Amino acid sequence: MRPSPYSPTPTGRAIILLNMAKGGVHGKKTRMMNSTKKKKTNNPNVPGKHRKTSKRDQTSEGSRADKKQPSTSTKPTIVILADTKKSSPPWQVLGKQDMMKNVEAEIIRRERIRMGIDSPSAGNANKETQKADVSGANRLMTKADRSMLSWKRFNPLNAPSDLTMVGAYVENRLPPSLGVPEIAFLGRSNVGKSSLLNRLVSKAGGDTARVGKTPGATASVNLYALLGPKRKGGNSGLGAPDAKPILGFADLPGFGYAKLSKETKEGIEETAELYLGKRRELALGILLVDSRRVPNADDRAVLAACFDLGLPIIIVATKSDKLKANEVELAMSTIRDGLGLPDGQPLRISAVTGEGIRDLWGIILDACEMRVEELKLSIEEGRDDGGVMRVTLNEESESDDYYDDFESDEDIDEEYFEDGDDLVYDQGYDWVQSRGLSDVEEVMGDVLDDFYDRDEYVEDVAVEDEKWGEKRQQVDKESFNLKNLKRRFAEMERRGEI
Numbered sequence: 001m002r003p004s005p006y007s008p009t010p011t012g013r014a015i016i017l018l019n020m021a022k023g024g025v026h027g028k029k030t031r032m033m034n035s036t037k038k039k040k041t042n043n044p045n046v047p048g049k050h051r052k053t054s055k056r057d058q059t060s061e062g063s064r065a066d067k068k069q070p071s072t073s074t075k076p077t078i079v080i081l082a083d084t085k086k087s088s089p090p091w092q093v094l095g096k097q098d099m100m101k102n103v104e105a106e107i108i109r110r111e112r113i114r115m116g117i118d119s120p121s122a123g124n125a126n127k128e129t130q131k132a133d134v135s136g137a138n139r140l141m142t143k144a145d146r147s148m149l150s151w152k153r154f155n156p157l158n159a160p161s162d163l164t165m166v167g168a169y170v171e172n173r174l175p176p177s178l179g180v181p182e183i184a185f186l187g188r189s190n191v192g193k194s195s196l197l198n199r200l201v202s203k204a205g206g207d208t209a210r211v212g213k214t215p216g217a218t219a220s221v222n223l224y225a226l227l228g229p230k231r232k233g234g235n236s237g238l239g240a241p242d243a244k245p246i247l248g249f250a251d252l253p254g255f256g257y258a259k260l261s262k263e264t265k266e267g268i269e270e271t272a273e274l275y276l277g278k279r280r281e282l283a284l285g286i287l288l289v290d291s292r293r294v295p296n297a298d299d300r301a302v303l304a305a306c307f308d309l310g311l312p313i314i315i316v317a318t319k320s321d322k323l324k325a326n327e328v329e330l331a332m333s334t335i336r337d338g339l340g341l342p343d344g345q346p347l348r349i350s351a352v353t354g355e356g357i358r359d360l361w362g363i364i365l366d367a368c369e370m371r372v373e374e375l376k377l378s379i380e381e382g383r384d385d386g387g388v389m390r391v392t393l394n395e396e397s398e399s400d401d402y403y404d405d406f407e408s409d410e411d412i413d414e415e416y417f418e419d420g421d422d423l424v425y426d427q428g429y430d431w432v433q434s435r436g437l438s439d440v441e442e443v444m445g446d447v448l449d450d451f452y453d454r455d456e457y458v459e460d461v462a463v464e465d466e467k468w469g470e471k472r473q474q475v476d477k478e479s480f481n482l483k484n485l486k487r488r489f490a491e492m493e494r495r496g497e498i
């Protein structure tokens with residue numbers, strides 16, 4: 001049975017890595033940010049941990065080397081440096097292997113000089129004394145990557161000074177790079193994307209994202225730069241003359257809103273797809289769902305698309321202030337069941353009361369650190385993918401790597417999504433596709449279709465509130481039936497009957 005993006009994942013870790021090698025459309029690795037507390041770990045490869053050798057390690061390494069090899073004219077002292085010298089520019093990163101190779105080459109070179117084989121000016125002509133070639137890795141680094149590598153976690157309460165809009169994009173082109181990690185807001189129209197962005201940066205001055213009473217307020221990919229502390233003499237080139245960007249926010253247009261013209265929608269979709277699939281700086285997608293509504297096929301399709309793109313994602317339930325205390329548990333379990341989320345999710349937030357904002361900031365900053373760490377690793381390993389395992393959905397691959405895990409060509413045809421296939425949506429991004437239902441859900445497709453179809457769009461808030469009570473009762477009953485069916489299915493599977 002193939003794993004699904006919707007299968008429950010273990011909880012208790014800050015970041016869950018789901019290997020989608022067999023489950024995703026392209027068989028790429030995907031990951032999911034969990035809203036539960038982070039476990040402390042000493043593993044330096046874990047996101048958030050810097051791989052730099054600590055100061056203590058550096059001095060003990062150094063002094064050990066000194067003791068072993070006292071400085072005499074014949075025995076050179078070679079002090080093993082840390083992975084990255086503190087004073088060196090951030091782009092001069094040297095992987096451990098390369099570093100060891102350089103140390104060995106230097107030992108051999110000095111030995112050859114001592115024995116009179118080479119002269120000190122001979123350089124590294126001899127194969128044995130050739131140092132690791134890291135020029136390729138350095139050459140590949142763009143200015144934006146170099147800037148990303150020096151990104152530092154900040155305190156969202158006092159570090160940001162201003163929010164400034166960089167631009168609005170609809171023409172199938174990427175916004176200019178800010179050289180800092182970026183966060184994208186995704187979700188249906190009117191779910192509260194722009195409001196959440198404004199709340200997250202409410203302490204900063206400057207621009208605000210446009211909040212609409214009617215859906216469709218945001219119709220372009222709007223990139224905002226959060227600027228750091230103002231400093232004399234600095235120049236970000238982004239309006240505020242004395243502050244540098246510390247984070248980027250992309251407010252994406254809401255999906256599920258049909259009243260835009262076909263051309264506008266197509267333009268938006270193209271830009272959104274390009275942004276999510278290709279943006280090197282993108283660290284995290286925040287998928288917003290309304291606390292009071294049952295997730296629908298569009299929500300699931302966007303979630304599946306993010307999984308397939310390999311984008312780390314956190315799901316937040318918005319407008320939690322509109323829930324009565326006794327409605328909270330049911331509302332959260334409805335979203336959890338509707339999207340197949342693990343326990344502890346979604347994260348409840350409110351742009352009005354500020355609930356969940358602090359937790360969300362923690363998750364955002366963790367994701368940014370992870371992104372920077374991935375980039376650093378990819379450069380150290382000489383890869384030019386920037387650590388992004390991301391693909392655009394309509395991009396054909398030259399190699400067959402994606403399909404290694406599929407058994408036959410038939411399977412490939414079935415799994416591979418072609419743009420313009422029958423999975424085109426009238427509403428929402430047409431590049432998303434609703435594959436990825438778990439096996440349980442596939443078997444019970446009819447039941448679920450019926451279950452989710454009741455989620456009609458309610459524009460009038462008063463009517464919405466009135467219907468809320470009724471809908472809760474209905475959902476309650478149906479999710480009970482659904483759980484029973486799921487249990488029965490699991491039992492049948494255990495007994496080997498299916």
Ligand SMILES: Nc1nc2c(ncn2[C@@H]2O[C@H](COP(=O)(O)OP(=O)(O)OP(=O)(O)O)[C@@H](O)[C@H]2O)c(=O)[nH]1
Nearest residue numbers: 190191192193194195211212216217218254319351
């Ligand atoms: N009570 C309450 N209302 C909210 C909250 N967040 C957003 N709203 C309201 O929901 C409506 C839509 O908010 P927006 O932030 O414009 O939603 P959006 O997702 O950006 O919408 P599009 O740009 O159309 O995709 C506005 O009337 C907001 O005032 C919240 O946390 N609580």
Ligand SMILES: [Mg+2]
Nearest residue numbers: 193194217218
């Ligand atoms: Mg908006």
